[in-house]
Amino acid sequence: MAQQETQPTISVKDLAAKFNWERVTGDEESLQRKLVTAETNRPGLELAGYFPNTVTKRLTILGDKEILYIEQEMDEVSQRRSFEFLTGEDTPAIVIAHGHECPAILAEIAIRKNFPIFKTAVETAHTIVNVTNYLDEKLAHSIIIHGELMRIYGIGVMITGPSGMGKSEIALELIKKGHQLIADDRIDCYRIHNVLVGRTPKMLEGFMELRGVGIINVGRMYGVGAFAHQTNIDFQIELVSFDGNEEYDRVGIEEKEYSEIMGVKILKMRIPVSGGRPMSTIIETAVTNYLLLQDGFDSAKEFEEMVLKKIAANKEEDEDNAALS
DSSP: OOEEEEOOOEEHHHHHHHHTOEEEEOOTTGGGOEEOOSOEEOOHHHHTTOOTTOOTTSEEEEOHHHHHHHHHHOOHHHHHHHHHHHTOTTOOOEEEOTTOOOOHHHHHHHHHHTOOEEEOSSOHHHHHHHHHHHHHHHTOOEEEEEEEEEEETTEEEEEEOOTTSOHHHHHHHHHHTTOEEEEEEEEEEEEETTEEEEEOOGGGTTEEEETTTEEEEHHHHHOGGGBOSEEEOOEEEEEEEOOTTSOOOSSSOSOOEEEEETTEEEEEEEEEEOTTOOHHHHHHHHHHHHHHHHTTOOHHHHHHHHHHHHHHHHHHHHHHHHHHO
16 A cells, blocks of 8 residues: 655645734745644743743744733733743744734834734634644645545545556446545545544546546536545555455454554455456445444354354254263
């Protein structure tokens, strides 16, 4: 399963535009600063003059408590010392929440250093939650996996396997059965809130490449409901070439196999491909079985228990017959 890692970025300008913040200081050049973490900083210790171990690359947010402390507890000297530190090169920007005005000394220092400061009427806690959730998604590390990503019965199913295995053709059959395409050939995988999410680049949404046919527009051919923008990745099906000498799990009682992608484990099933096998139907069946597993029903174990009970009953019957003879 080929993987290629990518590093996302977002600028202060993009973040400010997303939440419609009012700019207080900083020109267009200052807005090109990059955010590299979704975590924010409420600088209580820094305002108190304690700077060691501060993570300077976080977005700094000043709320009710910080503004009240600045106004009532800090003299000009202490303000200048703290504000010089808070407007350092590594800090992306400062956001002043809950409709508060920017302290005059902070504005003076920021103008001199061309440092971006914004203000918003949104409450502090809501500002932090909104920013963190948005940046968690935008700054999530991602990898590119080559395969098909489908939503089948509401489950995100990643179909992988060697080139030439017919993955796109199988995906097309699934689309014709009413399931949704997320990504063809290129799957952009993100870990967001400990969940694996799959997408495809915006310009590739709803398109597929079929050998001998070319690029097709799935949305135009099968309707806008035939594709979706993204899905959680819950289940992986790896297609392998059928090998008559290979031992395959025929009953399903062997140890379950998992893939680990960016630290997230997902159930994995290997399905052999050979001419004449109705692969789209087999994949639908595998997904249905996955849904039963999630509800606590394991068909293979149920079958195994029936067999063991039958063996035990036969053994008991044999013992009773032996005792009577």
